[in-house]
Amino acid sequence: MNAPTAAAHLLPEINLRDVPQALIDALQARFAAQCSLAQAVREQHGRDEGSFQAPPPSAVVFAQNTQDVADAVKLASQYEVPVIPYGAGSSLEGHLLAVQGGISIDVSRMNQVLIVNAEDLTVTVQPGITRKALNDAIKDTGLFFPIDPGADASIGGMAATRASGTNAVRYGTMRENVLALEVVTASGEVIHTGTRAKKSSAGYDLTRLMVGSEGTLGIMTEITVRLYPLPEAVSAAICSFPSIEAAVRTTIQTIQLGVPIARVELIDHHTVRMVNAHSKLTLREEPMLLMEFHGSPSSVKEQAETVQDIASEFGGNAFEWASTPEERTRLWTARHNAYFAAVQSRPGCRAISTDTCVPISRLADCLLDSVQEAEESGIPYFLVGHVGDGNFHFGYLLDPNIPEERVTAEDLNHKLVARALSMGGTCTGEHGVGLHKMGFLLDETGAGAVDMMRAIKRALDPKNILNPGKIFAL
Amino acid sequence: MNAPTAAAHLLPEINLRDVPQALIDALQARFAAQCSLAQAVREQHGRDEGSFQAPPPSAVVFAQNTQDVADAVKLASQYEVPVIPYGAGSSLEGHLLAVQGGISIDVSRMNQVLIVNAEDLTVTVQPGITRKALNDAIKDTGLFFPIDPGADASIGGMAATRASGTNAVRYGTMRENVLALEVVTASGEVIHTGTRAKKSSAGYDLTRLMVGSEGTLGIMTEITVRLYPLPEAVSAAICSFPSIEAAVRTTIQTIQLGVPIARVELIDHHTVRMVNAHSKLTLREEPMLLMEFHGSPSSVKEQAETVQDIASEFGGNAFEWASTPEERTRLWTARHNAYFAAVQSRPGCRAISTDTCVPISRLADCLLDSVQEAEESGIPYFLVGHVGDGNFHFGYLLDPNIPEERVTAEDLNHKLVARALSMGGTCTGEHGVGLHKMGFLLDETGAGAVDMMRAIKRALDPKNILNPGKIFAL
Numbered sequence: 001m002n003a004p005t006a007a008a009h010l011l012p013e014i015n016l017r018d019v020p021q022a023l024i025d026a027l028q029a030r031f032a033a034q035c036s037l038a039q040a041v042r043e044q045h046g047r048d049e050g051s052f053q054a055p056p057p058s059a060v061v062f063a064q065n066t067q068d069v070a071d072a073v074k075l076a077s078q079y080e081v082p083v084i085p086y087g088a089g090s091s092l093e094g095h096l097l098a099v100q101g102g103i104s105i106d107v108s109r110m111n112q113v114l115i116v117n118a119e120d121l122t123v124t125v126q127p128g129i130t131r132k133a134l135n136d137a138i139k140d141t142g143l144f145f146p147i148d149p150g151a152d153a154s155i156g157g158m159a160a161t162r163a164s165g166t167n168a169v170r171y172g173t174m175r176e177n178v179l180a181l182e183v184v185t186a187s188g189e190v191i192h193t194g195t196r197a198k199k200s201s202a203g204y205d206l207t208r209l210m211v212g213s214e215g216t217l218g219i220m221t222e223i224t225v226r227l228y229p230l231p232e233a234v235s236a237a238i239c240s241f242p243s244i245e246a247a248v249r250t251t252i253q254t255i256q257l258g259v260p261i262a263r264v265e266l267i268d269h270h271t272v273r274m275v276n277a278h279s280k281l282t283l284r285e286e287p288m289l290l291m292e293f294h295g296s297p298s299s300v301k302e303q304a305e306t307v308q309d310i311a312s313e314f315g316g317n318a319f320e321w322a323s324t325p326e327e328r329t330r331l332w333t334a335r336h337n338a339y340f341a342a343v344q345s346r347p348g349c350r351a352i353s354t355d356t357c358v359p360i361s362r363l364a365d366c367l368l369d370s371v372q373e374a375e376e377s378g379i380p381y382f383l384v385g386h387v388g389d390g391n392f393h394f395g396y397l398l399d400p401n402i403p404e405e406r407v408t409a410e411d412l413n414h415k416l417v418a419r420a421l422s423m424g425g426t427c428t429g430e431h432g433v434g435l436h437k438m439g440f441l442l443d444e445t446g447a448g449a450v451d452m453m454r455a456i457k458r459a460l461d462p463k464n465i466l467n468p469g470k471i472f473a474l
Numbered sequence: 475m476n477a478p479t480a481a482a483h484l485l486p487e488i489n490l491r492d493v494p495q496a497l498i499d500a501l502q503a504r505f506a507a508q509c510s511l512a513q514a515v516r517e518q519h520g521r522d523e524g525s526f527q528a529p530p531p532s533a534v535v536f537a538q539n540t541q542d543v544a545d546a547v548k549l550a551s552q553y554e555v556p557v558i559p560y561g562a563g564s565s566l567e568g569h570l571l572a573v574q575g576g577i578s579i580d581v582s583r584m585n586q587v588l589i590v591n592a593e594d595l596t597v598t599v600q601p602g603i604t605r606k607a608l609n610d611a612i613k614d615t616g617l618f619f620p621i622d623p624g625a626d627a628s629i630g631g632m633a634a635t636r637a638s639g640t641n642a643v644r645y646g647t648m649r650e651n652v653l654a655l656e657v658v659t660a661s662g663e664v665i666h667t668g669t670r671a672k673k674s675s676a677g678y679d680l681t682r683l684m685v686g687s688e689g690t691l692g693i694m695t696e697i698t699v700r701l702y703p704l705p706e707a708v709s710a711a712i713c714s715f716p717s718i719e720a721a722v723r724t725t726i727q728t729i730q731l732g733v734p735i736a737r738v739e740l741i742d743h744h745t746v747r748m749v750n751a752h753s754k755l756t757l758r759e760e761p762m763l764l765m766e767f768h769g770s771p772s773s774v775k776e777q778a779e780t781v782q783d784i785a786s787e788f789g790g791n792a793f794e795w796a797s798t799p800e801e802r803t804r805l806w807t808a809r810h811n812a813y814f815a816a817v818q819s820r821p822g823c824r825a826i827s828t829d830t831c832v833p834i835s836r837l838a839d840c841l842l843d844s845v846q847e848a849e850e851s852g853i854p855y856f857l858v859g860h861v862g863d864g865n866f867h868f869g870y871l872l873d874p875n876i877p878e879e880r881v882t883a884e885d886l887n888h889k890l891v892a893r894a895l896s897m898g899g900t901c902t903g904e905h906g907v908g909l910h911k912m913g914f915l916l917d918e919t920g921a922g923a924v925d926m927m928r929a930i931k932r933a934l935d936p937k938n939i940l941n942p943g944k945i946f947a948l
Contacts, residue, residue: 119730119835162675173673175682176650191922197831198863199647200900201636201686203907203915203945204927208649208682212675229732256593258703299773357671361593389672426674433677441677448665452934453678459933460926471677 015469016101019058023079027059027103030071034062045084045104048091049151051350051398052435057084057098062106066182066190066221072105073219073465074188080463085215087154088130091161092353093434095214099469105219107156113137114222122179122196124224127156143227146171149430150336156220161432162212166335169255169388170262170294171228173430178211182222186461196224209456214432215467217460231262231294235304236328237319239311240286244268244371244383246314247287248364251387253310255360259303261388263292268371268383271338278341279334289316289387290335292328335384342382342395349380349397352409355437356420357391357429366423367392370416377408391429417443433471441472489943490575493532497553501533501577504545508536519558519578522565523625525824525872526909531558531572536580540656540664540695546579547693547939548662554937559689561628562604565635566827567908569688573943579693581630587611588696596653596670598698601630617701620645623904624810630694635906636686640809643729643862644736644768645702647904652685656696660935670698683930688906689941691934705736705768709778710802711793713785714760718742718845718857720788721761722838725861727784729834733777735862737766742845742857745812752815753808763790763861764809766802809858816856816869823854823871826883829911830894831865831903840897841866844890851882865903891917907945915946 027035036042037059046056061072076083082102089096098104110126111133117123118141125134130152134145149158149165157163159181164173171177180194183206193206210218241247244266251264267275272285291307293300308319322328334341343351358366367385374381374394385392394416396409417427417440427433427440442450450472457464457474464474501509510516511533520530535546550557556576563570572578584600585607591597592615599608604626608619623632623639631637633655638647645651654668657680667680684692715721718740725738741749746759765781767774782793796802808815817825832840841859848855848868859866868890870883891901891914901907901914916924924946931938931948938948 117833117835119726120833121730122833162673162679164673168673172650175673175679176646185922185926189922191926192920193923195895195900195918196833196898197865197900197903198834199636199638199642199649199831199865199903201829201902201904201906202900202911202918203686203924204691204930205636205649205679205682205686206919206923206926208679209930212677212679217678252593256595296776298776302770302772355675357673359591359594359596359670360672361591391671391673421669424670426669426671426676428675429671429673430675432675437676444669444676445680446666448659448663449667449680450677452659452665452680455933456678456683456930459929 014054014099016055017082019081019101019103020079023075023081024059026075027061027072030075031061034064034068036060045086045096045106046098048089048094048096050092050094050434050436051352052094052097054097054099057102057104060104060106062109064109066184069105069107069184069219069221070188070190073184073186076103076465077187077463080465082465082468084467085156085219087128087157088152090151090153091157091434092431093436095161095432095434095467095470097435099435108154110221116141117196118143120196121227122224123227124222125155127220127223128154130154131158138227142230144230145225145227147174147177150339155223155225159211159220159223160213160215162430164386164430166263166265166386168386169264170260174211175208177226178207178223179226180224181207181210181220183210183218183220185218186463186466194224212432214434214470216457216470217466233297233300234292234294234328235300236292236322236331237304238283238288238290239316239319240284240288242286242315244287245364245368246316247289248367248387250289250311250314250316252360252363254307255388257306259306261291261303261307262294264388265290265335266385266387266392267335267338271342271382271384274341274345274382275334275338278344279337281334290331338382338384339395342397346380346397348399350400351395351397352413353431354394354413354416355428355431356416356425357389358420358423358425360390362423362425363387363390366419366425369419370394373412373415377412379405379408389429390425435470438472488528488573490529491556493555493575494553497549497555498533500549501535501546504549505535508538508542510534519560519570519580520572522563522568522570524566524568524908524910525826526568526571528571528573531576531578534578534580536583538583540658543579543581543658543693543695544662544664547658547660550577550939551661551937554939556939556942558941559630559693561602561631562626564625564627565631565908566905567910569635569906569908569941569944571909573909582628584695590615591670592617594670595701596698597701598696599629601694601697602628604628605632612701616704618704619699619701621648621651624813629697629699633685633694633697634687634689636904638860638904640737640739640860642860643738644734648685649682651700652681652697653700654698655681655684655694657684657692657694659692660937660940668698686906688908688944690931690944691940707771707774708766708768708802709774710766710796710805711778712757712762712764713790713793714758714762716760716789718761719838719842720790721763722841722861724763724785724788724790726834726837728781729862731780733780734769735765735777735781736768738862739764739809740859740861740866741809741812745816745856745858748815748819748856749808749812752818753811755808764805812856812858813869816871820854820871822873824874825869825871826887827905828868828887828890829902829905830890830899831863832894832897832899834864836897836899837861837864840893840899843893844868847886847889851886853879853882863903864899909944912946
């Protein structure tokens with residue numbers, strides 16, 4: 001780990017590559033109405049939920065099957081033009097921006113469940129299906145797909161960013177839950193990685209290499225993920241605390257005791273206020289933990305009693321329970337809308353979201369020092385966290401008309417990342433590197449590891465056409 | 475998945491590269507007594523527990539720290555000579571054989587626990603420490619490292635082969651349990667991958683790429699793995715069954731119901747007989763499951779009752795319990811000695827071990843057909859399996875003086891792998907590809923994926939000096 005450099009948070013230069021008319025003609029000939037040049041369509045595909053902007057891609061191809069993706073990539077390769085895969089558009093790190101120009105390959109129409117293997121707890125899907133659509137499609141099997149990053153992201157996008165979210169503390173992240181892939185390579189070939197076997201030692205772990213590669217090594221066209229039996233019993237509880245520290249220390253002790261809690265989310269008092277306003281709730285405006293317990297009825301009871309005991313030691317209030325599916329949905333919807341609630345709390349603002357993750361023993365130190373810095377900065381912010389994993393997000397709410405605010409926010413982010421790295425943590429727990437964290441990645445892993453990533457990128461994508469300009473500069 | 479080719483099981487040609495005297499001189503100058511040229515030392519480092527043979531390496535360097543490894547690799551790189559990392563020597567797939575000549579780097583003296591982070595459930599070790607030594611070293615922390623491949627393998631070797639074993643059904647494999655690495659690259663540089671954070675989206679997953687790369691992409695010099703709290707209650711039970719099918723169907727239903735069983739091992743009646751003879755036990759000579767349950771006392775009771783009910787439905791006998799640590803150790807030692815018990819049952823024999831792993835729903839079909847083929851072949855064999863993961867091993871016990879037996883055994887293996895692949899499985903659940911399964915790997919993943927592995931290998935090891943000739947031909 002090296003000290004973060006001053007340039008860590010700067011957006012790399014936009015450096016547009018030429019998109020020849022001959023390529024556009026070829027795409028239109030091959031894809032007809034599936035290829036759009038409309039300004040509005042291109043603009044929609046050239047942005048995400050992050051705070052950066054770039055010119056839109058030159059064309060958008062709406063792929064309907066693997067062959068469409070392969071053919072689009074082959075054409076792009078022929079003309080050495082960038083291709084950027086697009087799923088649900090919910091990235092926060094500029095992954096979808098055409099910073100080197102090129103074309104967008106929209107896979108949202110590739111949204112089918114291909115094979116449910118309920119007996120093996122696996123399902124194979126196309127990349128464009130969203131996590132909610134997947135869970136709807138399998139709801140009669142008694143199984144569910146637990147990974148929940150908040151947004152109704154596509155499974156392809158979630159795999160590409162190694163997403164996780166609220167349930168990861170119990171069920172793991174996309175890293176643990178993707179078993180096998182079909183991938184279109186930079187030359188437009190179709191390869192397969194992994195199998196449906198639960199484990200394997202068969203050669204390099206190409207599946208894990210692709211997961212989290214942010215579209216820079218291949219475009220996923222089929223994804224096999226694990227499913228889990230719906231728990232016999234589910235209970236959600238809210239617990240308010242006198243301080244953030246009390247909530248965090250409750251979390252740390254819960255994890256260290258090995259309680260298999262399914263969700264444990266920190267929401268600070270600012271965020272509770274914003275959520276109350278947005279979702280018309282009357283939650284107590286204090287730091288709180290929003291928890292969920294899964295298991296047999298006796299196990300859920302045992303887990304909840306253990307955590308209530310810990311919380312009480314730290315001054316937490318009695319749990320308020322949400323035991324019906326409707327009450328739980330209302331609560332989790334409120335949690336998932338925290339980002340939008342926060343953005344709406346300051347009309348016209350843009351949010352910069354941090355994503356550090358630290359070993360659980362350092363969570364209180366890392367988080368509390370950063371809260372103090374955020375308070376002192378005067379910039380409105382919200383704080384939420386998947387604290388059971390040591391992962392939390394500050395969202396700094398910036399007035400885009402006041403450039404100094406961005407400087408201040410980036411400085412806060414910079415200090416936070418430096419603190420997390422010094423504690424053995426990572427600059428990004430789940431959002432990915434994208435455009436925003438290229439400098440932080442270098443600080444985190446050192447030049448040697450980033451050079452190894454570059455060598456892999458050059459070997460698998462010699463023309464640098466797969467989502468170029470993301471993760472690292474080549 | 476393609477049909478296995480006839481050449482799948484042939485050992486690749488031995489193709490020795492020149493080891494210049496100047497390199498030997500340089501190694502002796504740098505490493506003095508840490509560099510051995512003795513015939514016995516070289517021979518010990520040029521073989522493993524598998525059935526293949528090759529000439530020994532030209533020298534053995536006993537590394538004592540990362541710098542030693544880096545310096546040895548730099549010298550080897552300068553002379554373009556292969557280097558083969560050596561841990562405990564317990565590989566089954568010829569990983570340690572110097573099929574292209576070169577030098578062995580023995581890391582068994584790098585056997586220290588570097589940092590225990592008990593609060594975060596992580597530990598950082600050197601690669602030469604064995605799993606038993608690690609568990610001894612941390613026994614006062616209330617934590618343990620669960621991965622148990624049977625042999626007292628080194629943590630480095632286990633990471634390099636993506637090992638798993640008896641506890642993986644509950645705790646996962648090395649894939650899930652390695653968090654971070656220090657690695658010496660092909661040029662002798664030292665890089666770091668991953669952090670101690672529980673999750674991360676920071677760039678390509680180099681940790682997972684190194685895990686399972688069998689020494690072909692780098693040499694691990696520090697490894698950070700997860701630990702787990704020692705379960706409050708542990709109970710082990712044996713259950714005998716009227717048939718292998720009954721035992722397997724009990725396992726399938728246990729897994730499909732989501733029982734968090736910690737271990738569920740199948741041992742066929744041949745193996746029970748061999749184990750009884752070797753370990754002086756009086757186990758009932760019928761197919762059996764050897765199980766272990768971890769959790770709170772109430773959870774262990776609940777799990778065991780559920781599995782007993784399932785077993786009874788399939789004609790299983792009443793569980794015989796081993797609840798004291800001594801009784802459990804005796805049982806698991808007997809299980810771990812099954813391989814040696816089997817080999818001793820046919821004096822002078824060599825064992826060929828299979829390692830297929832299939833989705834749990836196909837386990838009975840895959841296993842029972844292969845049992846029938848093995849019985850019909852007339853070759854003595856044993857059968858054990860980590861059946862909760864769908865992984866099982868036939869061991870064919872060959873008389874090396876009867877070449878036809880090897881042909882027959884390889885044919886059995888060939889049919890078994892073809893069957894497993896046709897069911898969505900893998901040719902190797904935990905042993906790795908090494909020399910023996912290069913053809914099977916191609917059958918399993920197809921040429922496109924193996925070509926991608928080759929491209930990565932060429933990019934990270936352009937002189938092809940890191941354990942060359944393993945996993946795939948270049």
